Amino acid sequence: MSVLQLSHVTKRYGAFIAVDDISFSVEKGKILSLLGPSGCGKTTTLRMISGFEVANEGAVMFSGIDMKGRRPYERNVGLLFQDYALFPHMTVVENIAYGLKHRKFDKAKIPDRVAEMVSLVKLKGFEHRRPGRLSGGQQQRVALARALATYPEVVLLDEPLSALDAKLRQELRFELKEILAAVNATTIVVTHDQEEAMSLGDSVIVMSGGKIMQQGAPTEIYADPKTRFVAEFIGRSNWFSGQLAPGTGGLAKFKATSGINMIVPVSGGHLTGGQYDVCVRPERIQIDAATVASAGTPVNEIRGAIRDIAHLGADLHLVVEIAGGQLLTVTEKYTGQTLEQTGQEVSISFRPRDCIVVPSGS
């Protein structure tokens, strides 16, 4: 049975629908990333799970038990707030012990549990400091320790890393994952950073306008987005709009409005003659066809000219202008030398199976 289950949950503020009929479940010890643009209802969803907001429709269930009517302190939820919400007048230890005191934990065992949490989040030596005298990363870990100390059924993290600078985010993301795994926490992580969502989550939900757009494993969401919104939200993408024409063997011809023809993969749901958008990820495009073409497999080839080359550490980002003035982004691993030059005429290519076909305007 799922530790957490939401079924057909809707939240309205007046006439405005903040969360629109969402359903999902999380299994014991799994991490679910909730990803979406600002205002799409992520925080509202967490607030309904933790009991600070009441759903207008639908049910929130913990291990099969409906939480309807239960106040936040009657649910065992570990919450990490975006601003950490550490109690400024209490020390690290007092902060961590707060939940243990109020959840009727055996008094004699509190110091041990606090010490355990302190070492789990690597804060030995900081026990008696107040939050005001800790760095951002240390505060984040205190907040995490406080949220995890009471063995919560469900852990909810609202933008756990967004208050930190880029380098620290990377480090703490890894640490966060380790800590959550160590306590086998059933977790929802809210973020609007797709990299964070993909690296932390066992599964990812992409939300927009209060609705779930797609749900699946990180690789699945990236490789097989069902809508243009999801494809654009997860990773970089190049787009062609046009019509599908009949083809064979799971492939179809695609005629872009810019006049470019290509071969794309199709499945049962795709309609010949319908309007579709085709997405090609920048790293799936090769400059100069030789490397892609192998016997028997068709390849899409387009001629263009390099307009810009940017060195971004490990990657090269190239901008290629093709027919009709459309600009494509192409990324390559930087291997120590740059063969291409700005202004150079090139032939770019990508395999049909690297094309993602989604309904136009989705």
Next chain:
Amino acid sequence: MKRFIDHAAAWLSVANLVIVLIFLVFPIIVAITMSFDGREYLGRFPPPVYSLRWYERFISDTYYLTGLATSLKLATIATIVSTAAGVCTAIGLDRYEGPGKQALETLFLSSLVVPAVVIGFALLLSFAMVGVFDGFTRLLAGHIIITFPYTVRTTLAGLVGIRKTLTEAAMSLGATERRAFWDITFPLARTGMVAGAVFAFAFSMDDVAVSLFLTSPDSYTLPVAMVSMMRTNFDLTIAAASVVLMVFTFALILFLDWAVGLDRLIGKGVFSSQGEPS
């Protein structure tokens, strides 16, 4: 040239500070010095001889002593009542999110901007209408009304700095709303509450305008006694009385500061995030 202007501005602000200090401090020094004047008559400053004669006269004058006793009693009760009421009002205002929040806030703070003379006169009329003639009751009501806005204001200022997520964090950790208030909101807002009490006490001790209207022959405050003595027999006992008034006001402020000072051991309210020793 820019630099010159900066320098000039710096000097001007220092000069400004010095002038303000002189205007603030000088009269007080004069009053204190004159209260120790050894001469029988009101002479020039500084006095050639010093003595405690005006203080002796003050403590042997039941008129002043009655005033002082009334003032202290009044200020203490008014401070307690208006702090309690102000704290409750501020908490209510802080939580209330409905329409007219702004209007309510303005209403509660309005007596800050209404001239005290107007309040005094209006209260006198109202008390006469409802038939309250006891001097102390009238004074107490008046003092609560003039000090109340200060306690609301300072408490509100303290509460505004407390993020809502702190209460929510406490609740998610198993604390009921009431528990969260006592554990989180109250200690963090305490500095503001104490500041409100200090203001209330100081304003109550100091008030003349409202008290003048509400005084009765047997219930009058020390400042009112000083004003009426000034009209009838002006001597330096008034200077001694001012010093006594000042001392009592300061003493209470110091006491409350010490009480808040104790607070520092267990957290210094909203300011605790800025470097206290660990």
